[in-house]
Amino acid sequence: MSNQPQSANWPRWFDPRSRSLGTFGFILNRVTALGLTLYLLMHLIALGQLAKGADAYDGFIALVKNPLFKLGELLVIAAGVIHGLNGIRIALNSFGVGVRYQKSTFIVLMAVAVLVIAFFAFKMFSEG
Amino acid sequence: MREPLSPKRLEGSGRWLLKIFTGLLIVVFLGIHFIVNHLVAPGGLLTYADVVAYFQNPIIVVMEISFLVLVVVHSFLGLRSILLDLDPSPMVLRVVNFVLVIIGTVAVIYGAWLALTIASRG
Numbered sequence: 001m002s003n004q005p006q007s008a009n010w011p012r013w014f015d016p017r018s019r020s021l022g023t024f025g026f027i028l029n030r031v032t033a034l035g036l037t038l039y040l041l042m043h044l045i046a047l048g049q050l051a052k053g054a055d056a057y058d059g060f061i062a063l064v065k066n067p068l069f070k071l072g073e074l075l076v077i078a079a080g081v082i083h084g085l086n087g088i089r090i091a092l093n094s095f096g097v098g099v100r101y102q103k104s105t106f107i108v109l110m111a112v113a114v115l116v117i118a119f120f121a122f123k124m125f126s127e128g
Numbered sequence: 129m130r131e132p133l134s135p136k137r138l139e140g141s142g143r144w145l146l147k148i149f150t151g152l153l154i155v156v157f158l159g160i161h162f163i164v165n166h167l168v169a170p171g172g173l174l175t176y177a178d179v180v181a182y183f184q185n186p187i188i189v190v191m192e193i194s195f196l197v198l199v200v201v202h203s204f205l206g207l208r209s210i211l212l213d214l215d216p217s218p219m220v221l222r223v224v225n226f227v228l229v230i231i232g233t234v235a236v237i238y239g240a241w242l243a244l245t246i247a248s249r250g
Contacts (some may be wrong), residue, residue: 030210037203044239054176061173077162084155091148109187120166 025086025106032083039076070124078117085109138212138221143205150202157195189226189243198241204228 017026033093038059049060063069089105164182176180183189211224212227 027245033206033210035204037207039130040203041235045236046244047239047242050176050179050224051242057176057179061175065173077166080158084151087151087219088155092150120162121169 021103023087025061028044028082028084029090032079035079036076036083039079055061067125074117074121077120078113081113081116082110083122085113139209143208147202147205147209150198150205153193154198154202157191157198161195180246180249181239183243183247186247189247193240193241196243197236200232200235200239204232 023096023117049057062072086106086109089102089109092105093102169178183192208224208228212221216224
């Protein structure tokens with residue numbers, strides 16, 4: 001239990017020193033989870049424009065095609081890809097699969113994540 | 129990074145397993161969602177007419193509502209899991225459970241209503 005997070009010691013949560021790669025994997029999973037949950041609620045609210053009809057929704061789509069929204073959208077895709085790939089590792093490890101190789105699996109999956117994010121970034125920003 | 133990950137003290141193995149399985153299913157649904165919305169759609173995003181046309185297929189409606197249920201269950205179980213790190217008292221945990229169930233249920237009902245409304249406009 002010595003490695004359990006303690007609420008009384010919360011400032012330590014934000015101290016990156018003396019952390020293992022696994023801890024960064026854990027932090028990455030938690031931070032992306034919080035971001036994606038916030039996005040889920042915002043996404044549902046924004047999609048409410050669909051119920052208002054074509055003018056409302058298409059006007060909203062025109063707004064989110066500006067570079068600032070695209071950057072936000074790319075962050076969501078990045079969070080989804082990182083969380084999803086890291087999550088596959090966690091799921092496999094949870095059932096005892098590949099536990100010995102989880103460090104190298106993490107590195108490989110995050111490298112794949114960088115490539116997928118770069119692909120989406122290129123695709124999204126090259127379309128104008 | 130050697131020990132297998134295990135359910136946390138207050139999470140329980142049922143919720144923990146549900147989080148893992150919904151997560152794996154979401155990877156599949158999210159892959160389809162990203163491809164449809166960001167790779168297939170011209171200009172990167174579907175227009176109103178595209179969304180209505182997409183929702184004319186009943187399989188898509190069932191898939192999108194299932195996706196919503198999976199995402200809501202997974203994200204709220206995950207949020208609860210993060211909140212457990214703050215060592216909540218049993219009373220606070222009961223409030224957290226209640227709030228998450230209410231918000232999750234409202235989100236699913238609202239999302240399903242939206243999906244069915246769009247599907248009916250074809």
